[in-house]
Amino acid sequence: MFESLSERLEGAFKNLKGEAKITELNIAATVKEIRRALVDADVNYKIAKEFTDKVKDIALGTKVINAVSPGQLMTKIVKDELANLMGGTESSFNITGNPAVILIAGLQGSGKTTFSGKLANYLKSKGKSPLLVAADIYRPAAIDQLMVLGGQVGVEVYSERENKNAVEIAQNAIKEARAKNKNVVIIDTAGRLAVDEVMMTEVANIKSAVNPHEILFVVDSMTGQDAVNTAKAFNERLDFSGVVLTKLDGDTRGGAALSIKYTVEKPIKFVSSGEKLDTLDVFYPERMAQRILGMGDITTLVEKAQAQYDEVEAKRLEKKIRKNQFDFQDFLDQLQQIKKMGNLKDLMAMIPGVGKAIKDVDISDDAFKGIEAIIKSMTPFERSNPDEINQSRKLRIAKGSGKDMTEVNAFMKQFDQMRDMMKMMNKMPMGMGKMPGMR
Ligand code: GDP
Numbered sequence: 001m002f003e004s005l006s007e008r009l010e011g012a013f014k015n016l017k018g019e020a021k022i023t024e025l026n027i028a029a030t031v032k033e034i035r036r037a038l039v040d041a042d043v044n045y046k047i048a049k050e051f052t053d054k055v056k057d058i059a060l061g062t063k064v065i066n067a068v069s070p071g072q073l074m075t076k077i078v079k080d081e082l083a084n085l086m087g088g089t090e091s092s093f094n095i096t097g098n099p100a101v102i103l104i105a106g107l108q109g110s111g112k113t114t115f116s117g118k119l120a121n122y123l124k125s126k127g128k129s130p131l132l133v134a135a136d137i138y139r140p141a142a143i144d145q146l147m148v149l150g151g152q153v154g155v156e157v158y159s160e161r162e163n164k165n166a167v168e169i170a171q172n173a174i175k176e177a178r179a180k181n182k183n184v185v186i187i188d189t190a191g192r193l194a195v196d197e198v199m200m201t202e203v204a205n206i207k208s209a210v211n212p213h214e215i216l217f218v219v220d221s222m223t224g225q226d227a228v229n230t231a232k233a234f235n236e237r238l239d240f241s242g243v244v245l246t247k248l249d250g251d252t253r254g255g256a257a258l259s260i261k262y263t264v265e266k267p268i269k270f271v272s273s274g275e276k277l278d279t280l281d282v283f284y285p286e287r288m289a290q291r292i293l294g295m296g297d298i299t300t301l302v303e304k305a306q307a308q309y310d311e312v313e314a315k316r317l318e319k320k321i322r323k324n325q326f327d328f329q330d331f332l333d334q335l336q337q338i339k340k341m342g343n344l345k346d347l348m349a350m351i352p353g354v355g356k357a358i359k360d361v362d363i364s365d366d367a368f369k370g371i372e373a374i375i376k377s378m379t380p381f382e383r384s385n386p387d388e389i390n391q392s393r394k395l396r397i398a399k400g401s402g403k404d405m406t407e408v409n410a411f412m413k414q415f416d417q418m419r420d421m422m423k424m425m426n427k428m429p430m431g432m433g434k435m436p437g438m439r
Contacts, residue, residue: 001248001249001252001254001273001291001346001349002041002252002253002254002257002291002292004040004041004253005037005038005040005041005253005254005292006291006292006293006294008033008036008037008040008041009034009037009078009292009293010293010294011033012029012030012033012034012037013030013071013074013075013078014071015029015030015033016030016069016070016071016074017071019069019070019071020070021070022059022060022062022070022073022074023060024060026070027056027059027060027070027074030074031052031055031056032052034051034052034055034078035048035049035051035052038051038052038258040253041253041254041255041258042224042225042253042254042255042256042259043254043255043258043259044225044228044255044259044263047085047258047259047262047263051081051085054081055074055077055078055081058077058081059073059074059077062077075293078293079286079289079290079293079295080289082258082285082288082289082292082293083285083286083288083289084285085258085261085262085285086257086258086261086268086283086285086288086289087261087267087268087283087285088285089285089286090282090283090284090285091242091267091268091269091283093214093242093269093282094213094214094241095123095128095183095184095213095214096213097213098183099131099174099177099178099182099183099184099185100183100184100185100213100214101174101184101185101187101210101211101212101213101214102119102184102185102186102187102212102213102214102215102216103187103189103203103206103207103210103212103214103215103216104116104119104186104187104188104189104216104218105189105191105203105215105216105217105218105234105238105240106191106217106218106219106230106234106244107191107192107193107194107195107219107220107230108190108191108192108193109191109193109220110191110218110219110220110246111218111220111244111246111247111272112188112189112191112218113142113145113146113149113188114149114246114272114275114277115216115218115244115246115270115272115280116132116146116149116186116188117132117146117149117150117152117153117155117277118272118277118278118279118280119186119216119270119280120132120149120150120153120155120186121153121155121277121278121280122280123184123186124153124154124155128183128184129181129182129183129184130155130182130183130184130185130186131155131156131157131158131173131176131177131180131182131184131185131186132146132149132150132155132156132157132158132186132188133157133158133159133169133170133173133185133186133187133188134146134147134157134158134159134169134188135166135169135170135173135187135188135189135190135206136166136188136189136190136191137163137164137165137166137169137190138190139190140161142188142190143157143159143161146159146188147159149277152277153277156180156182158172158173158176158177160172166189166190166202166205166206167202167205167206167209170187170206170209170210171209171210173185173187174210187206187210187212189202189203189206190202195230195233195234200233200234200237200238203237203238204237204238207238214241214242214269215238215239215240215241215242216240216241216242216243216244216269216270217231217234217235217238217240217242217243217244217266218243218244218246219231219243219244219245219246219256219260220246220247221245221246221247221248221250221252221256221257221271222247222250222251222252222256223256224253224255224256225255225256225259227255227256227260228255228256228259228260228263228264231243231260231263231264231266232263232264235264235266240266241266241269242266242267242268242269242270243260243261243264243266243267243268243269244268244269244270244271244272245257245260245268245270245271245272245283246271246272246273247272247273248271248272248273249273249274249343249346254292257271257288267283268283268285269282269283270282270283271283271288273342273343273346274342274343274346276342276343278340278342279342279343281300284300287300291349291350296349296350296351296354297350300350301347301350301351304341304342304347305341307341308337308340308341313333317330317334321422321426322426324419324422324423324426326418326419326422327383327384327385327386328375328378328382328383328384328386328415329375329380329383329384331371331375331415332372332375332376332383335368335371335372339368344363344367345358345361345363348363370401370403370407370411371411373401373402373403374397374401374403374407374408374411376401377396377397377399377400377401378393378397382397386412386415386416386419389412394408394409394412
């Protein structure tokens with residue numbers, strides 16, 4: 001995400017290397033390069049210019065104290081201002097109504113339906129009881145798609161295939177929610193390929209009829225300045241309450257994320273990266289600014305880990321490790337836990353400094369697939385008795401998993417080394433469970 005922008009900004013700060021203090025003269029090149037980097041990331045020129053003028057003013061007005069270099073100071077100023085540009089602080093999300101009504105709008109293909117599914121899943125995990133509503137009366141496939149997503153996240157979907165009145169469908173859905181004690185209604189509306197009067201009128205009519213608590217405008221972040229223009233058009237008609245930026249997992253330059261708040265004066269509330277339904281993120285401007293500047297985002301990483309952290313399971317595992325009983329099944333369970341946290345490369349990029357290092361490395365979620373296939377081809381007995389796996393069992397496992405013997409052997413060897421390492425740690429005086437920083 002935003003890799004090229006990150007690299008360019010980092011390069012810009014290098015211009016200040018060796019300088020003892022900040023002067024109008026020595027920050028000129030840095031400021032110019034920041035502006036160019038922003039424009040190349042598809043940020044509107046006016047926004048980029050205003051941004052760098054402000055950064056320059058702050059930098060010239062700040063005294064460089066001995067402890068920080070001008071480069072570090074500029075990085076801090078740019079980070080703060082990037083966060084401000086994206087809204088400053090986290091914004092609220094109103095789901096206090098009963099039911100709370102959330103209207104989802106945006107162009108076709110922006111990721112509305114996928115987001116609706118993610119939001120339903122997210123709210124469900126927060127203890128809410130959502131109802132998804134398919135209000136697209138033009139494409140029966142859109143209803144089917146929402147049905148599938150609803151099924152995947154275990155959330156009921158309301159639809160009326162024969163009804164051609166989207167306003168009525170939305171109103172009926174709210175009645176249904178009341179009758180069934182659902183406390184959040186998520187209405188997925190029809191989109192068009194481009195901004196279009198019929199679509200706008202329809203969404204505006206739904207808005208007047210159901211008076212939503214939140215109107216979220218969903219936009220594909222890969223579309224850069226177009227995303228900003230579409231946002232403007234939707235905001236004029238709908239006066240939406242927040243923006244959802246999707247497809248941040250793709251090759252996004254950053255323009256949409258950095259310009260939308262400035263342009264429509266509405267906060268980005270969620271970002272969505274990937275098609276996995278459990279990877280919806282609340283948008284935190286400060287954390288995003290940190291990521292853009294290659295500072296990582298440990299806070300989000302820890303939160304993701306905590307969301308998956310199961311105290312009982314952790315205790316069970318700790319005990320098994322201590323008794324040298326860690327087996328293939330435990331290993332498989334752990335892999336699956338990690339995968340639930342999200343896209344592997346995105347996760348690793350949240351560690352400060354790692355993002356840049358792995359920029360060109362192909363780390364796909366498929367990296368685990370081979371290992372999973374091998375373990376899944378084992379019998380339950382083999383999974384819990386790694387030492388009992390002899391040559392003929394290995395042959396059968398290789399055949400079952402579609403891997404060759406070299407791969408199976410290599411994995412077995414790695415697994416043994418891992419267990420040796422665990423044994424060694426158990427022998428350490430403090431013991432594994434009491435190591436600093438471990439829970
Ligand atoms: P809608 O027409 O606005 O409802 O859009 P969809 O939810 O159907 O999404 C359009 C396409 O984008 C589908 O192929 C989705 O799988 C894909 N998509 C949606 N959100 C994301 C995302 O965050 N990342 C990626 N890579 N693809 C996404």
